Amino acid sequence: MGDIDTCGCKVGRVTAKYGRGDVDEWLIEEWQDEMSIRSLTAEFNKEIIEEELTAVGASRLEWSKTPVYEALHTEELSEPETIEIRRELERAGVDVEQLSSDLVSHQTVYRHLRNCLATSGPDEKSAEERREQARNRIYALQQRASLVTESTVESMQTAGVTNVGDPEVLVDVRIVCRDCGRSMDLDEVLTGGCDCPPK
Ligand SMILES: [Zn+2]
Ligand SMILES: [Zn+2]
Incomplete structure (x- = not known):
């Protein structure tokens, strides 16, 4: 633990905060395996959501991380659905504002991979x-x-x-x-x- 392991960008800060300092290897592997930055970002954010839900003791049966992710970070759901999910999260003890501001954009994930981890994407193919x-x-x-x-x-x-x-x-x-x-x-x-x- 400590500063040495953390790059200081938002991905680094968030992974440290949620105890998921182990995701870098996974990010690099999946990226080189051609997973898109968009999907990587969604998976990453869902991991963070899962950590938070576990931390507040929200039952896995009641909460599926996908709709939570969609409510907090995308425009997939309708407004009433989003409001309902946010309300229920609050009731379960989640700091919704904090959690949604901890979720990262795909530009952030891309910069983390390129700059902090000095990785390049999948090899150029024809x-x-x-x-x-x-x-x-x-x-x-x-x-x-x-x-x-x-x-x-x-x-x-x-x-x-x-x-x-x-x-x-x-x-x-x-x-x-x-x-x-x-x-x-x-x-x-x-x-x-x-x-x-x-x-
Ligand atoms: Zn067309
Ligand atoms: Zn970083």
Whole structure:
């Protein structure tokens, strides 16, 4: 413990405060493994939330860290939902203002990785390598979704809940641009996408 281990940026201060000085290694590993800074930041913030919920003794059953995170740090939830969650957190003994001000932005996480930990992101890959990797990743996911669905249907059949002759499951991935409404398959996205400017 002590100053030596803490870089002094917000990530360093927050991890020290919540007793999570062990996250640096994880951040570096996941980043190099191509997890996006956005997802890393969400995971990091959820860890902090979990520490706080544990510290005040809020039961895991009552609290799921994802909606708490969404209420405190994103605009995913509606205003009444956000207010409700914040109110319940306060009732559970959480200092909501403090906790939400301890959550970090993805710029902060990026700077912590680049500057404090002197890491660089995943090795530069060619566009074709990236496409290949993306296809493999999505394909594996489709396989898995299809297997899980198939075995679920089979167990429903065994239980007499449903009846399908010989079920084959097809998993189709579509990506829709929220701006222009164009619906694309993975390959269309990987080889160009729509004409909207990226966000
Ligand atoms: Zn730092
Ligand atoms: Zn578009």
